[in-house]
Amino acid sequence: MTGEHVLVHTEGRTGVVTLNRPKALNALTHPMVETIAAALDRWEHDPEVAAVVITGAGERGLCAGGDIRSIHEDARAGGKASAAFWRDEYRLNARIARYPKPYVAVMDGIVMGGGVGVSAHGSVRIVTERSKVAMPETGIGFVPDVGGTYLLALAPGEMGTHLALTGAVVGAHDALLCGLADHFVPADELPAFLAALRTEPPAAVLHRHVREAPPGALEGNRAWIDHCYAADTVEEIVERLLASDAPAAQEAAATILGRSPVALKVALAALRRARELGPLERVLEQEYRVSRAALSSADLVEGIRAQVIDKDRDPRWTPGTLVEVTDADVARYFAPNGDEGLSLAVPDSPQEVPW
DSSP: OBOSSEEEEEETTEEEEEEOOGGGTTOBOHHHHHHHHHHHHHHHTOTTOOEEEEEESSSSEEEOOBOHHHHHHHHHHTSHHHHHHHHHHHHHHHHHHTOSSOEEEEEOBEEETHHHHTTTTSSEEEEOTTOEEEOOGGGGTOOOOTTHHHHHHHSSTTHHHHHHHHOOOBOHHHHHHTTSOSEEOOGGGHHHHHHHTTTSOHHHHHHHHOBOOOOOSSGGGHHHHHHHTTSSSHHHHHHHHHHOSOHHHHHHHHHHHTSOHHHHHHHHHHHHHHHHHOSHHHHHHHHHHHHHHHHTSHHHHHHHIIIIISOOOOOOOSSOSGGGOOHHHHHGGGSOOGGGSOOOOOOSSOOOOOO
């Protein structure tokens, strides 16, 4: 079965999903999400399919996120299409996390935003020396979603807070350290690894191809990251970063001060709340409320304009400073959506994936 933007087929005992928009860095659209979901439904009950693999076409990466040009146009028109897209996308994220067969995500190259959502909830998450993983939403006036606040809340110490607020890009070692991936496989071994999955289960193949990842940056910065980002407010986080002797902390402060002030405060609140919400499904429901609220904010439209449409890299945020963002401004993002909210069932017991 072949679709224009998603290629779906089987190779031996493996069901393969290939995101196929290489010129757009495989950015996700609503029909792509629907195609992936339909394939998972079909393969779940197919005894000939023992595992699922998701990968991206082209040389640059798995997926750079959602199609934010479309979201920009839709937000200006009222946001109904984006809300419908996110509803199905977040359902897919939850589906991947509970999938009863091994779900192997090849996180090679760029994996950001929605790309994290279709990979980092899988049961077998592979990174390479080319991996560039990030949740960069605050840079466009948005907030980490697709279960990103769930994943980042689980990262050791305050590393997830650092990644959420700055949108920093991490490589293989740091993705493994933060719990966003499971195994490092050199890029030149991926063809042999994927070929072996046609006839063998992942556990039997992994030990032949997994290697030690090259060193990363986060582990050596844990001291200032954990101290600075443990603060109660974004303002205090910035103060601690600026007071640090570490050059990387100063750089993080400068990055944060260029992000949307309201998105930063909502992201911090969402991350802290995620730690108390429990299973992924509850966090995705929260993210849906936050994402829908962002559709009516000025910052999402302005952020995409500055970063993607006009590319002047000079967004004019509203409000323009952290101190101007009130508690009420933040609370609006978490207000219930009534009948239009997302409701996800949580299984009585965790799904055990057969290996």
